[in-house]
Amino acid sequence: MYLDQRSCLVLKAIVDNPAATGKDIEQQLVLSRKQLSYTIKKINDYLADSGLEKITRLKTGKFNIPLSVIEEYKSDENEAIDGNYSYTQDERMLILALIILISSEELSTYHFTSELEISKNTLMSDMKKLQKFLANFNIKLFYSRSDGYTLLGSEYSKRQLLINVIKKLLDLPNGENTIIRFCKIKDQKIKEIEKEIEKIESKLEMRFTDQRVQELPYILYLVICRITQGKTLSQLPEPFHHMVGTTEYSTISELASRYKINDPLERMFLTAQIQISNIHHLDKNRLEVEDNLVLATRDVIENFENICCVKINEADKLQEALIQHCKPAFYRIKYNYHIETDITDMVLPQHKYLHEIVSKSVVPFEKLLGGKLPDQELVYLTVLLGSWLRREGLLDFVESRRKAVVVCTNGVSVSNFLFITLKELFPEIEFTKCLSARGFYEHAESFNIVFSTIRLETDKVQFIVKPFLNQSSKQAFREKVFQELEGINLHKIQTESLLAIIEEHADIKDREQLVRELERYISLPVSKNDEAFNNALNKELSLNIILEDLLTFETVKILDETVDWKEAIKIASLPLLKSKAFQPRYLSRMIEIIEDDQPYIMIADGVVIAHGSVNDGVNQVGMGLVKLPERISVGGYLDADIIIVLGTPDTTIHLNALDKLNRILEHKRSLAKLRKAKNIDDILELVTQK
Template sequence: MYLDERGYLVLKTIVNNPSITGKEVEQSLDLSRKQVSYTMDKINQYLADNGLPKIERLRTGKFVIPVPVLEQYQTEDIGIKDSTYVYSDKERGALIFLILLCAREELSIYHFTSKLDISKNTFLIDVKKLEERLAPYGLGIHYSRQDGYHLAGSEFCKREAMIPIVRQILNMPNGQEAILEISQVDPELMEQVRGQISEIENKLKIRFTDERLRELPYILCLVLIRIKKGRILEDLPESFQHIAGTKEYSVMVEFAKEHDVAWQTEKIFFAAQIQISNYHRFQSDNLRSEVEIMEAARQVIDNFEKIICVNIKERDILLEALFQHVKPAFYRVKYHYHIEQSIVDMVLPRYSSLHAMVKRSMKPLEELAGSEFPDEELVYITALFGAWLQREGILDIENQKKRAVIVCANGVSVSNFLFFTLRELFPEIEFLTCLSMRDFTEYKEEFELVFTMVRLETDKLQFLVKPFLDEASKHKFREKVLSEINGIMPHEVDVTEIVRAVEQHAVIEDRDALVREINRVLNPVNVQGTAERTAEMKEQPMLADVLTKETVQISEEPMEWEDAVRTASAPLLAQGDIEQRYVERMVQIIREDKPYIMIADGVIIAHAGVEDGAGRICISLLKLPERIDINGYLNADIVIVLGTPDATNHLGVLFQLNEILEDPSALKKLKQAKQPEEILTIVQKEKEKSLC
């Protein structure tokens, strides 16, 4: 069902005024008691249809509004201070850790139960769960009658665990107040540290992300408190030792001096907190370490281009964006900092093939860091590359569309991913730029809408958005935004459910065609377009679909490299998959640019750009009897030609091709094949493995 104008108005009135009574709703909207009661029934039915809990009405006339409903529909800056917030077990665990970290006396169970307003049993269960969370850090929670509850483990491990927990608490309702109350940080110290962080930004010519700017003062203040209590770092991991002498170290030596901190280990630890910080932007002074990271990032882009067979436009801009993310990520990997609140589960289902390609591109940075980039870090780089590739196919926005900005407190990778995700989700809105909270206050361009991760003080219509949305969340969020803009809450028909119902009473010959036709009839054009684009992205062909008996050739005679490229291209030309200009462009690229196109020993893959005359995703393979010279810089006995009109939809094909070529046994069989059928058998086995 959909919600009519009256229902929409009543719902907005209630969620934006949680303490309002039914009588006050009647008076403010000039409705009768019966009308309000009837409308509430419709609202609750609407909420239930959208998977949300109902709004309850008490005998006192007040409403009990579930938190998910507030998050979904509340648009005014309503705080939670006037209501009672119940912490989750993980949130209570974070607060228990902070109490232990900041203990000034022996801690008994009473300290925790009274502070958190929980029972003894709840506390004991929470402690057990917290111990499981702290185990990877090498920490435990011990209790004795003499010493009470306390954290057991090295000082470095305690600080390592402290950083993500501080971040978690700050994201909780009234989190800042909780940290200040538990830690008893001197307000003057907090203000001093905030001022010093601003000076650090100026000296290093950087600008921290809003999220890091919010959490860094608390982290530094908590460290200073521990130092004053005598909790000094006795040693640091070997990977930290090179920090002395960096520009971050020089700046933090001054910071330490102002707080009478003389220990070298502490100065290094302070500098590390700056190095691992995410930035919105910074200006490099080309110090040796930054030059090395920049060069490694450049090599990553080179590798990525070779693997995905696409020449990225505006490489310098992408390199700068990658460098801004990679620099702090590099140090987090180098120092083995744990990363929590991972977005792996949100990105990999949609970008698994792209993620695999990015992973294979990362060797230069991993060699420099001396460690592999875990998926928890790598997925943000995947998001950055994914956003950049999406940028290739986005149409120009019409002037009459509403103009919007995005305010993102996270780093550049998340910002880019969110920017392009929203552009795809809302083709009827023109998204101008992605801003930090500080940049937002200085932004001068005209706009009507704000998509933000945190509530802002603005008179513009704003929408709270999470950086990564699954498909169900996208559907609900789209409904919410369009309802706000248009003043009525639409309810789109679930085409999948209709098709399921049809299947029970009829035989469907082409299910995809039926889905598209029902979409065309029932849903608005812009929704249909978005659905079809999403479907197209999911319908990537497999290698076995495009490498066929007609496109595999085995030659008994060697030939010159240009003839080899043209011979390999011939089946694709005959099928109309590519134009002659695509072939000429491939030859020109190899002749003039000499790109490194060898993807396995003796295997090269030739391709041109997405705008050079490829009609669809296609691939052909030519096997030669011996290795031939490729323009004087490579030698190959297998020539593969790839055509693609799109920057991303061929990634599944390349992923499967790489799986074959990286298997020594499969590659050997490929080179020993005497007939095209033998090669196709290898490809078919890879397809079956992918489907398992």
């Protein structure tokens, strides 16, 4: 009895989240009701063959999962089903490509049918699909009676294909076993490469992400196999030649020497695999070496602060995180590699305005790169910078709360985003650290709970979590956590138990009516019943503050006579002081910052925006605008005829409005209309335009 990929995914989803309903699984895996029912039947047949109890459906839509199934799954994760895994056509196609790439023998039709245990007709169908797949890499599949199946194309293209195939196969439930089986790799060989990677990490004073640590041994080993077979590079794209002399090149040269690889092109190619690797930790001493990158990231943060009108308190730590992400991203783009999962569709719908701000902030990095950042790379910076803004608005946690760590196998951007998401989702828990899987096993500080993207060997309470959760997933996950931690189901408290408590302390006039009312209340979604969750949700919804809410008839002024810059700021602030949005000290602080720090606060030609930080005396978001008849000197270092003041008690709540203001001011026609405005209505018309 075999399990296909869909069955493996459904079984994994059900066991990982026992509180999930059939509808949840359908949405998560994009299945129809009929497809899910058929898959559950296949899973139960497999469980029965394995001597395990079947999974049954409850009237509530949830699943009754036997303890034996949960224990079997948790003990060995996917090991229990590895031996009985049935490959799909797409997976067989990847295996065929891998075998052809690695084999030094003549490959006949019989070789493939026996290896994959498939018919000749199935093989022919798979080969047709492989031919189409290979076209993406400018490679052709060729067959001759004398040589069997071979690949026609440049060695560089074949290397790109090899890396792509390895990464895709490692995503399978039994990925490593698949590669080892069909490439006939001895375990000792991979362990030797793993030790070499540890040495590279030590010499470069960095730690790769868990995902990259899993991929690199197979990539390096199989590339070395091709080299030893005489399948070497004849040329490389021009950017590769600039890596000679780098620390990474010197370090990889030591590994290359051990495997008797002396060709500079091959050493460059191996070096690139290190340079593009995602980093989980980079030593502070190593940060200082990357002078250009340090300067660029510092400028990116300054741009981001100016556009957002915020001051990031831990800018040095943010800079470290940016360097850790940007260094491998720099090489990925330079060598035209993209090893990150594309999360654009997951992030942009909720954070489009923030993404636009980030795209304007990263110009220094793009200058260093010599081109635009692709969206699939830029979105990771949006995640990183966005999570930092949210982080600085969080409340302190008390020692008495449960302590938790987060384990994420992805890069620093995604890890930070998940860490902040969980902190906001569970304000009852103190989250102390975000770790890699390897870092987790070395972590000495005390904690009670671990939230992880992979299953870990630990006696602590453990919850498996996805790096990105939508709103409904957050609700379900919060319910699941509290069910296990407290024995409380936030949705389904037993009505009868609740009634028993009420009867002890009150006289019930209409028991049946009370039961109906309790059941109605209990069945409300978590977001309505759970105060902590509701607070987090309200914070997200508060981002809906728009520019039209801030620039109104009361907060916009047109002056007929010129005043100095301090007076202009006072006039712009008066309505906000009157409404108590600003405290008097905030006005003084804005003026003080311009006098003492002289920050660059010009957001468009002749337009400045004065602001302080969230802790300088702001009660609620407020914005004021004053238009002067002519330009004046602001602080002796800027000239402007439009003065805007802005205050916000939170680092994110004003971003939507600020983004629209920036979009208005970046167009010369809109800016000209603003200057020519004769009355406030003309300005408000600009503000309200779509």
